[in-house]
Amino acid sequence: MFNPYEHHQAKIIFISRQTDNIKLFRFEFTRPIPGWKFSYKPGQFVELSLPNFGESPFAPCGDARKNYLELCVRKTGKLTAQLHQMRIGDKVGLRGAYGNGVWPLAKYDFKTQKNLLIVAGGLGFVPLRSLILDKNNWLGQETKVQIFYGARQPNEMLFRHEYEQWKKQNIQVELTVDRECSGWKGNVGLVPTLFDKHEVWQNSIAFICGPPVMYRPILDKLKKLGFVDEDIYLSLERRMHCGFGVCQHCAVGSYYTCKDGPIFSWAQLKDIPGAI
Amino acid sequence: MDQTRLEKFIAYLQKSDWSIFGPVFTTAKIEELSPFLAAHQPSPIKKTGQILIKKISKAIELNLDGQLPFYSFKRFFIPEQETLFEYQKNKVIAKKQASKIALIGLNILDLRAVNLYDQVFEKDAYYQTRRRNMLLVGYSLTPETASNIFEHQYEEDILEHLPFDIFLACYNAPRKGAWPPRGFTPSPRSLRGSPPKAELSSGLNLRGGLGELKVFSGSIKGQRILEHFGYQTKLGSSRAERGYKDYTHIQFSGPVKEGQLDERMARLRDRLKNHPNPKIWEELGKICIECGKCTLVCPTCFCFRIDDLPALAESSGARQRCWDSCYYQEFSEVSGSEKPGLGKPKFLSTTAERLHFWYYHKFARIPDEFNFMGCVGCGRCAKVCPVGIDIGEVLKKIENS
Numbered sequence: 001m002f003n004p005y006e007h008h009q010a011k012i013i014f015i016s017r018q019t020d021n022i023k024l025f026r027f028e029f030t031r032p033i034p035g036w037k038f039s040y041k042p043g044q045f046v047e048l049s050l051p052n053f054g055e056s057p058f059a060p061c062g063d064a065r066k067n068y069l070e071l072c073v074r075k076t077g078k079l080t081a082q083l084h085q086m087r088i089g090d091k092v093g094l095r096g097a098y099g100n101g102v103w104p105l106a107k108y109d110f111k112t113q114k115n116l117l118i119v120a121g122g123l124g125f126v127p128l129r130s131l132i133l134d135k136n137n138w139l140g141q142e143t144k145v146q147i148f149y150g151a152r153q154p155n156e157m158l159f160r161h162e163y164e165q166w167k168k169q170n171i172q173v174e175l176t177v178d179r180e181c182s183g184w185k186g187n188v189g190l191v192p193t194l195f196d197k198h199e200v201w202q203n204s205i206a207f208i209c210g211p212p213v214m215y216r217p218i219l220d221k222l223k224k225l226g227f228v229d230e231d232i233y234l235s236l237e238r239r240m241h242c243g244f245g246v247c248q249h250c251a252v253g254s255y256y257t258c259k260d261g262p263i264f265s266w267a268q269l270k271d272i273p274g275a276i
Numbered sequence: 277m278d279q280t281r282l283e284k285f286i287a288y289l290q291k292s293d294w295s296i297f298g299p300v301f302t303t304a305k306i307e308e309l310s311p312f313l314a315a316h317q318p319s320p321i322k323k324t325g326q327i328l329i330k331k332i333s334k335a336i337e338l339n340l341d342g343q344l345p346f347y348s349f350k351r352f353f354i355p356e357q358e359t360l361f362e363y364q365k366n367k368v369i370a371k372k373q374a375s376k377i378a379l380i381g382l383n384i385l386d387l388r389a390v391n392l393y394d395q396v397f398e399k400d401a402y403y404q405t406r407r408r409n410m411l412l413v414g415y416s417l418t419p420e421t422a423s424n425i426f427e428h429q430y431e432e433d434i435l436e437h438l439p440f441d442i443f444l445a446c447y448n449a450p451r452k453g454a455w456p457p458r459g460f461t462p463s464p465r466s467l468r469g470s471p472p473k474a475e476l477s478s479g480l481n482l483r484g485g486l487g488e489l490k491v492f493s494g495s496i497k498g499q500r501i502l503e504h505f506g507y508q509t510k511l512g513s514s515r516a517e518r519g520y521k522d523y524t525h526i527q528f529s530g531p532v533k534e535g536q537l538d539e540r541m542a543r544l545r546d547r548l549k550n551h552p553n554p555k556i557w558e559e560l561g562k563i564c565i566e567c568g569k570c571t572l573v574c575p576t577c578f579c580f581r582i583d584d585l586p587a588l589a590e591s592s593g594a595r596q597r598c599w600d601s602c603y604y605q606e607f608s609e610v611s612g613s614e615k616p617g618l619g620k621p622k623f624l625s626t627t628a629e630r631l632h633f634w635y636y637h638k639f640a641r642i643p644d645e646f647n648f649m650g651c652v653g654c655g656r657c658a659k660v661c662p663v664g665i666d667i668g669e670v671l672k673k674i675e676n677s
Contacts (some may be wrong), residue, residue, distance in 0.1 A: 003401040005360050005582075005595070006368065011384050027436075051363045052586040056611075076611040091366045103601060238623060239610050241582045246396060247580040247600070248637065249607060254644040273552060 007049045007093030019156045021075040041101030042130035049093030049245050053079040057240045059127035072126045078259045081220035095113045098243040112141030115201040118147045121210025125158045143200050148174040154184050174198050195221040209235040215276040229267035283335040288505045298380035300330040300338040340381050340419030349574035353393045357598040364592040385652040387438040389575035391531040395646050414440035426653035435526045441498030445490040489584040491523035532647045541649045544639040561628030562662045563644045565629040568601035570657035576650050602633050638673035
């Protein structure tokens with residue numbers, strides 16, 4: 001019988017430092033099981049396992065078409081501190097991918113109508129990069145993509161060396177930092193302030209991912225712009241153990257963040273107390 | 277089946293390498309089981325002992341009078357701690373497991389809980405291996421109302437919705453004065469068209485002799501064991517008579533009665549989902565001390581966490597799965613820096629929210645997932661609650677809110 005708790009061995013093939021305490025790791029599976037192919041959709045997550053440090057969920061941030069997996073990890077606890085000490089060639093266990101990923105996109109016809117607004121804060125940009133990198137697979141050629149992204153300071157902006165390239169692909173990137181910084185000429189203020197400076201495309205759906213505190217103010221802005229609840233998607237963060245809807249840690253109302261999410265429409269969540 | 281046969285049957289199971297567990301009366305007082313509980317919730321009735329689930333070697337040790345065992349059968353299905361695999365550096369070593377375990381005397385409340393485990397752990401390789409090596413022998417007597425808040429009663433037509441291998445239904449005449457009649461109501465359907473039955477049973481107490489038991493099989497495994505038991509013990513005189521034939525097979529048709537919505541379930545779910553009343557939880561939140569005892573004794577609480585247990589050698593140890601409780605702070609913690617006075621960032625940050633989470637799981641989320649209630653109504657949680665939270669009372673509050 002298939003055992004979902006067994007992980008697959010992978011080794012680190014590349015590491016790049018994003019900020020003081022965030023590193024991007026690239027993994028390659030070492031002993032691929034015949035017939036098994038790891039794949040994921042943007043927005044899904046994997047469980048990373050380190051012997052004696054347990055497991056933690058992370059959302060891949062790379063291009064899902066590549067045969068390697070990229071995770072962007074902040075040093076915040078025991079497992080992530082251990083991971084940050086690891087070097088190229090070191091091994092980890094991975095299992096997944098779990099969750100629904102960007103399934104809601106399937107219900108939109110991007111060829112004719114919808115545009116996409118991405119609103120992200122801090123590390124919340126991670127899963128959305130996968131979507132941007134594989135944009136043509138999920139969105140139409142004509143789809144206009146806007147990104148509203150905020151970080152505490154300019155040097156904490158994830159993937160900042162890639163923005164210029166994205167802009168060339170007709171992606172509008174608007175940035176903000178929490179506080180004034182020397183050398184920063186762009187917007188200062190929390191992410192919702194970007195809504196006061198930039199016009200959101202008509203006929204858009206919105207994807208939001210970031211620290212939970214930013215969800216309410218952004219939802220207010222989107223509702224004022226006339227977004228319907230069904231067109232607003234949020235990625236939820238919860239403690240996860242099993243990853244497939246059994247252990248109960250990540251339950252939100254009648255949903256499991258790991259199985260029914262982590263991406264939910266606001267229509268699904270708005271009546272659940274404590275969801276955001 | 278009568279007592280002699282049952283004794284033979286248990287001896288037969290033992291010979292066939294089954295470890296047999298069942299309800300046993302022990303002199304363990306509540307003080308010994310839980311000194312804390314005894315101190316905090318003095319019971320008006322002085323108890324001389326408790327029913328516990330223990331390994332038995334003879335049928336006579338069993339206590340089959342319908343009383344609820346202090347702890348449920350949960351740990352046989354979902355152990356309090358189990359090793360998923362061991363590891364050495366990055367090498368994973370699968371763990372061999374599962375011995376043959378026969379559980380005798382599960383009442384219909386216990387069996388309802390098994391319905392839930394079977395659904396929740398449907399795809400769990402560890403559970404399925406364990407379950408394949410288990411023999412469930414159900415029993416028809418049900419506990420009194422205090423330990424049976426939904427007043428589940430045995431009727432022959434509920435058997436097809438319960439997961440057992442063998443079921444023993446008590447049909448014997450009451451022994452005067454010994455046990456007050458309880459727990460058995462024949463359904464109109466089971467009486468109709470059948471030969472006049474003996475009087476209602478009042479309980480089988482193996483220590484004091486018993487009457488006749490009607491035997492049902494609920495699985496191929498159960499049928500095989502019953503037939504084989506007959507041949508092995510040479511019950512009949514001729515070869516043709518030897519197989520044990522005196523049982524009826526019941527085909528399991530899923531945990532839920534087709535086309536029949538449990539009204540109580542529907543009402544509770546509707547209140548919780550569509551008419552939330554935060555006051556209930558705020559009030560309970562003031563008295564609940566988040567000890568988690570209710571989650572330990574609850575037969576349907578199955579939350580778990582996954583931990584690594586390091587061994588001495590470098591990067592070696594075991595990955596373990598153990599019971600968790602949604603009343604504990606760590607249950608819903610997420611990553612991030614600690615805040616002074618608040619600890620780690622977490623969802624479910626108040627006692628009220630955690631209480632609501634527990635009730636919502638049992639009375640809204642499980643019904644949504646499986647179409648039956650996530651509570652068998654055994655009242656064990658109320659019995660062990662040091663501050664006296666009574667699930668029956670809380671449910672009434674939800675319904676009347």
